[in-house]
Amino acid sequence: MRLFKKAAIIGVGLIGGSLALAIKKSGLAEKVVGVSRHKKSIDLARKRGAIDEGSLSLDIVKDADLLVFAAPVSVILKLAPEVSRIIKKECVVTDVGSTKKEIVSRLEKIFPGFIGSHPMSGSEKRGVAHANGGLFKDSICILTPTGKTKKGSSSKISLMWKSVGAKNIYLSPDAHDKILSCVSHLPHIAAFSLINAVPDGFLRFASSGLKDTTRIAASEDELWVDIFLSNRKNLLNAIKAFEGALSSIESAIKTNNRTRLAQILKKAKEKREKLG
């Protein structure tokens, strides 16, 4: 179904490129254009059929009736004012940033058609080379409407995510950032810390346990600096909770408290089994 005439994606990396591919595949837009800071990404995105046209300049987004910011949080915040001067007022605008409070409060002021999105289908891989039109299939996409969000924007963006295979969940930007600080940002903190705590010389003894636990530590560092710093308050709370949980185990080991240690691990096992 053709929802848009011209879709513009700012940032044709893993997520932007995958969304572009999925939009092309589903026929949601007549034309898809992409912006990147890197000519190589534009060329590859065109070659892979993700975009019809690409440019290093934001001017290409003019006349778009769908605009998606698919860049790191700080880049979205930096580009937004300039983009707002180029696009049409009626343009439906969303982003795929991993934190929502800061982005939503800034972007809904300058884009009348804005609603925040967070497709939860990232990967430690990056770049359009790894883009995949099926990336959003059976994934969760969190939409973060506010009192200012227009119904038309909300229903179009919701339909877009559904059409590319995602299941939509609605949360306030605040709730989103609090939940994500625990289920996504904290696991990254744990993975980054864990790999940094293992002496280099021991790495060759790593088996699947360490590998799985630290897989996401190979994520793009710049992207995660942005995410962490744009969700500081929630994240510092989540880290405190993690330190508390770690310290209970540490103290049970230190005091040789078998019963207490067994209780803690059993609770963890039962909780983990719920995740499937």
Added chain:
Amino acid sequence: MRLFKKAAIIGVGLIGGSLALAIKKSGLAEKVVGVSRHKKSIDLARKRGAIDEGSLSLDIVKDADLLVFAAPVSVILKLAPEVSRIIKKECVVTDVGSTKKEIVSRLEKIFPGFIGSHPMSGSEKRGVAHANGGLFKDSICILTPTGKTKKGSSSKISLMWKSVGAKNIYLSPDAHDKILSCVSHLPHIAAFSLINAVPDGFLRFASSGLKDTTRIAASEDELWVDIFLSNRKNLLNAIKAFEGALSSIESAIKTNNRTRLAQILKKAKEKREKLG
């Protein structure tokens, strides 16, 4: 190649059952017998062709010329004295315990033919139902000989692991426990703590990041209580290092130090990429 007449496995769970299956498959022993505390496990191990005979009683290990302890550390330590009164002096003995210092120092005193092993091919799954004769293929097995280890035992056990597909590495029990505290025990501590730090209500928002990072938190709690408590000193040091790494990230977030945070994450990313 037939190395043994009668192989006895004490504990036919995931590891013991998989080793029994692999020994049967490779023809390393004429006969394989198994001991378990649970009749169901014995029946299933026989049905799956892992053992020729099984028993709830240790008496069945009499006359074995290969004995493998495949039980949690505390169970191995508890059963060893009784087993030593039953088996032949010439019997080659090993174990698959995840910590080595305590087991090796106790078992080499009572079994002349002892050498410690640690096949690094566990899983969060348990029980003979998940046993798999290919479990050790392309895995690492750490052998921990000491000054007391007989050459004959060492070469037979080394050949056994090679025959079932493992690559052997030799370490002292001390070095083993220190390395494993970092590459295996600490990741489990991190995973248990992480899942315990996530509020129950948020679990439905978990994506692959949290799932991978906490997969091993579904591991058998009793087994890991044993492992943690039998490697306390090393593990407490590893936890301290982890807390240090965590606290560097926390402090960079707290102080909004983008440069420092980027350095830490970049170091982690580069280290993780080495793991493949």
